[in-house]
Amino acid sequence: PAGVRTAHQCWCGTAVSPQAPLADCQRCRGNDSYLCGSSVSMATYLLDRVPPKASICNPSRVVLVGGAVTLQCTSLGEGPVRYSWYRHAANGSRQLLEVDGENMHVDGGQVTIKKADTSHSGPYVCVVRSDFFPDLADSRSMANAIIHVQTAPKVKLLASGQNTVGGQVRFTCSAAGDNPILLSWSKDGAPLGMMSSERVFIETWVGNVSSVLTLSHLAPADSGRYSCVARNQRIVDIVQRSDAASVDVRVNDP
Numbered sequence: 001p002a003g004v005r006t007a008h009q010c011w012c013g014t015a016v017s018p019q020a021p022l023a024d025c026q027r028c029r030g031n032d033s034y035l036c037g038s039s040v041s042m043a044t045y046l047l048d049r050v051p052p053k054a055s056i057c058n059p060s061r062v063v064l065v066g067g068a069v070t071l072q073c074t075s076l077g078e079g080p081v082r083y084s085w086y087r088h089a090a091n092g093s094r095q096l097l098e099v100d101g102e103n104m105h106v107d108g109g110q111v112t113i114k115k116a117d118t119s120h121s122g123p124y125v126c127v128v129r130s131d132f133f134p135d136l137a138d139s140r141s142m143a144n145a146i147i148h149v150q151t152a153p154k155v156k157l158l159a160s161g162q163n164t165v166g167g168q169v170r171f172t173c174s175a176a177g178d179n180p181i182l183l184s185w186s187k188d189g190a191p192l193g194m195m196s197s198e199r200v201f202i203e204t205w206v207g208n209v210s211s212v213l214t215l216s217h218l219a220p221a222d223s224g225r226y227s228c229v230a231r232n233q234r235i236v237d238i239v240q241r242s243d244a245a246s247v248d249v250r251v252n253d254p
Contacts, residue, residue: 052077054128054143062148062234063116071145073109073126083109086125094125113147121149153177153230157245163218164252171213171247173228180233183211188224218251225249 053076063069075081085097085106097106105112109128113120124145153175161169175181183204185192192200192213204211209230215222227246 050077051139052081052128052130052141054126054141056126056143056145059143059145060148061145062150063113064150064152065117066115069113069116069120069147071111071124071126071147073111073128073143073145075109075128075130075141077130077141080131082129082131084127084129085111086127088123088125097124116147116149118149118151120147122147148234150178150232150234151176153181153232153243155228155230155243155245157228157247159247159249163249165218165220167218167251168214168216169218169249170215171226171228172210173213173230173245174210175230175243176209177230177232177243178234179209181209182231182233183209184229184231185211185213186227186229189227215249220251223249223251 054073055076056071056073059071061069061071071085073083073085075083086094087097089095097104097111099106103114105114109126111124124147126143126145128141128143130139154177156174156176158172159169160172161167163169171185173183173185175183185202192202199216201214201216202211203214211228213226213228225246225248227244229244
């Protein structure tokens with residue numbers, strides 16, 4: 001982006017006067033140098049300075065309850081900057097981030113939550129201010145981020161029926177936790193397709209996060225370990241995003 005030219009910093013010999021007004025400087029040769037007073041020993045620098053531009057790496061973060069999460073804000077542009085963090089309130093206003101020394105730490109552009117809970121979910125704003133542009137509108141830049149604190153899924157599996165040749169068994173799987181949760185079935189580690197047949201029937205209710213597997217006309221080949229797996233589709237980089245429950249079935253002669 002185009003810079004903003006400034007000449008409010010003049011050199012007097014080997015000393016620098018950051019607050020020297022432009023009127024105290026004398027124009028030297030060219031348009032990019034100024035001299036302070038009558039000194040000619042050193043000219044000032046005059047930079048095309050770039051206003052700050054805030055940026056947050058990976059601004060959408062997902063973390064499990066009790067896990068740690070970090071937001072990192074950086075700034076592109078000239079000179080030193082100051083960082084401030086805010087949260088959006090329910091009424092739409094921004095509130096300065098309150099720091100809890102035991103659980104939340106702010107170090108410049110970095111915010112770390114050591115043990116997240118659902119109260120930490122929501123949007124965050126990083127504000128970067130530059131002292132190089134104290135009187136200009138572009139002396140401040142903002143970047144937005146959001147944290148989703150999720151509860152890991154927990155599976156419950158119940159079995160009923162008669163596990164005899166020609167009989168029928170019914171497995172009912174339910175999952176608790178934050179949506180979106182996907183339920184799937186497997187036998188001895190091999191996935192069971194969602195397609196139903198005359199002997200294998202799968203019913204799934206997304207809203208209630210439950211699924212029923214029914215095996216009819218049992219045969220000895222149906223013996224094995226049946227498992228229901230629940231996965232949180234939003235949590236893609238965390239091992240605990242899934243949970244499973246299993247039941248062993250042995251088909252006996254009647």
